[in-house]
């Protein structure tokens with residue numbers, strides 16, 4: 528009989544409280560599970576129109592260089608981002624997706640005995656990263672079940688709270704707070720609390736929010752952005768933080784040397800300069816979102832209006848609706864991990880994908896109504 532070594536036992540105990548992030552189901556997995564020939568994925572809030580042609584060209588040009596390590600400092604990209612935000616390069620920290628940046632900041636500033644405050648139905652990665660850092664996640668219930676309760680979050684901040692996380696707009700609820708409400712919230716916090724303002728969906732509310740780094744003021748403010756959503760580069764894994772240089776200098780010590788790969792650096796730089804492409808895509812996605820939300824409203828299953836590139840369906844049998852959609856080759860995102868099993872999150876797709884979704888939903892939901900009657 529083999530005896531487990533102590534290090535393995537310790538690791539098992541430590542890992543028992545950790546839960547892996549459950550991503551959207553990949554198309555290939557659904558095809559295998561259902562034995563069907565094709566499917567559309569509306570589960571991960573990706574840009575349905577693909578990456579910008581400029582980003583593709585930049586990556587194609589860089590392919591012959593991938594035998595070399597990337598610039599570990601991502602200097603060119605940092606310079607472009609610094610210019611965009613009107614800050615120095617020392618205010619910018621790129622990461623392997625904004626997810627890595629979130630984890631690094633939490634790891635750098637919260638540890639055993641500390642608390643990380645977020646909204647109960649806020650992006651789930653904050654709680655997972657807090658646990659992985661040995662800190663205690665503290666989830667504050669939403670005001671109306673869907674929108675961050677900033678007053679309650681401020682009250683939840685105590686001496687042990689080192690980091691507060693806000694997704695704005697939030698995933699999975701799509702709700703947003705304007706700069707006035709955010710600044711009032713920041714003004715109530717102790718100056719040494721780190722506040723992560725996660726703006727993964729910023730491009731969809733750019734008019735409302737502007738540049739939060741310039742508009743908001745708090746010494747420990749960390750604004751994070753990503754190239755995974757509006758910029759169409761989810762597969763490249765690239766995002767970044769804007770924050771005080773002293774704060775980032777500490778975070779930088781937790782980062783691996785070449786955390787942003789070569790293709791991602793080149794693609795992000797090209798996409799950043801392809802501003803018109805991003806604007807047109809965002810507008811197209813917003814038009815499609817409005818269409819989907821009108822349809823959900825008419826069907827009587829609209830959750831709440833979204834400010835991001837996804838919509839929320841609300842129905843007591845949301846789980847069954849999700850299964851029925853999958854059987855028709857459409858992958859939505861079930862929200863059980865957020866305690867929202869009566870909701871489905873559905874990414875806005877291309878027009879033909881959305882039509883397919885609406886046809887499927889009309890027959891599934893109306894069929895359920897008939898069944899109940």
Ligand SMILES: Cc1ncc(COP(=O)(O)O)c(C=O)c1O
Nearest residue numbers: 624625626694698727753755766
């Ligand atoms: C609110 C929010 N923050 C961060 C991320 C992480 O994005 P990425 O790591 O691709 O930059 C996501 C991804 O879905 C998100 O919804």
